[in-house]
Amino acid sequence: xxxxxxxxxxxxxxxxxxxxxxxxxxxxxxxxxxxxxxxxxxxxxxxxxxxxxxxxxxxxxxxxxxxxxxxxxxxxxxxxxxxxxxxxxxxxxxxxxxxxxxxxxxxxxxxxxxxxxxxxxxxxxxxxxxxxxxxxxxxxxxxxxxxxxxxxxxxxxxxxxxxxxxxxxxxxxxxxxxxxxxxxxxxxxxxxxxxxxxxxxxxxxxxxx
Numbered sequence: 525x526x527x528x529x530x531x532x533x534x535x536x537x538x539x540x541x542x543x544x545x546x547x548x549x550x551x552x553x554x555x556x557x558x559x560x561x562x563x564x565x566x567x568x569x570x571x572x573x574x575x576x577x578x579x580x581x582x583x584x585x586x587x588x589x590x591x592x593x594x595x596x597x598x599x600x601x602x603x604x605x606x607x608x609x610x611x612x613x614x615x616x617x618x619x620x621x622x623x624x625x626x627x628x629x630x631x632x633x634x635x636x637x638x639x640x641x642x643x644x645x646x647x648x649x650x651x652x653x654x655x656x657x658x659x660x661x662x663x664x665x666x667x668x669x670x671x672x673x674x675x676x677x678x679x680x681x682x683x684x685x686x687x688x689x690x691x692x693x694x695x696x697x698x699x700x701x702x703x704x705x706x707x708x709x710x711x712x713x714x715x716x717x718x719x720x721x722x723x724x725x726x727x728x729x730x731x732x733x
Contacts, residue, residue, distance in 0.1 A: 566711075593655050606620075614672050626691055659688065
């Protein structure tokens with residue numbers, strides 16, 4: 525009986541050692557798949573989309589998109605512009621002040637992919653950009669006609685078209701797209717709790733309009 529028990533214990537130990545790599549691989553794959561599901565849920569909650577997810581170079585989930593853009597940040601931008609013109613000694617002048625809500629985020633029509641690896645999680649997506657500029661308020665600071673050099677409808681139209689361009693430029697120069705990228709990284713870090721580091725890779729140059 526003692527000999528049989530010892531033999532059984534030896535066989536059990538041998539089987540556990542033999543099956544350990546397979547069991548470890550299975551547990552490792554299960555953990556990566558769990559992370560893949562967590563990432564999918566995070567993107568669905570944050571961006572209302574499911575990215576293409578690969579695990580160890582194998583496609584786990586294909587990408588589905590229900591919206592074309594993901595706005596991460598919105599900032600209020602104020603700009604001013606002045607137009608002055610003198611003709612035959614007669615001067616006209618327009619000065620406008622505009623307040624705009626500028627949104628920064630990601631164009632989801634471009635490629636978005638998540639690769640879950642044992643050592644890291646890599647998210648590939650385009651650089652953030654300015655997605656929208658919406659006028660909230662317009663103030664006419666000066667509106668002066670010359671005696672024969674009058675302000676035309678085209679003058680007003682041109683000035684109104686310049687203000688949103690200035691707001692977009694000011695938002696880009698202030699680093700709003702880069703701030704949107706950093707904010708997305710923070711949101712994903714807060715949602716995904718994993719031992720592997722989560723790294724964002726931007727696969728295209730920032731869009732210039």
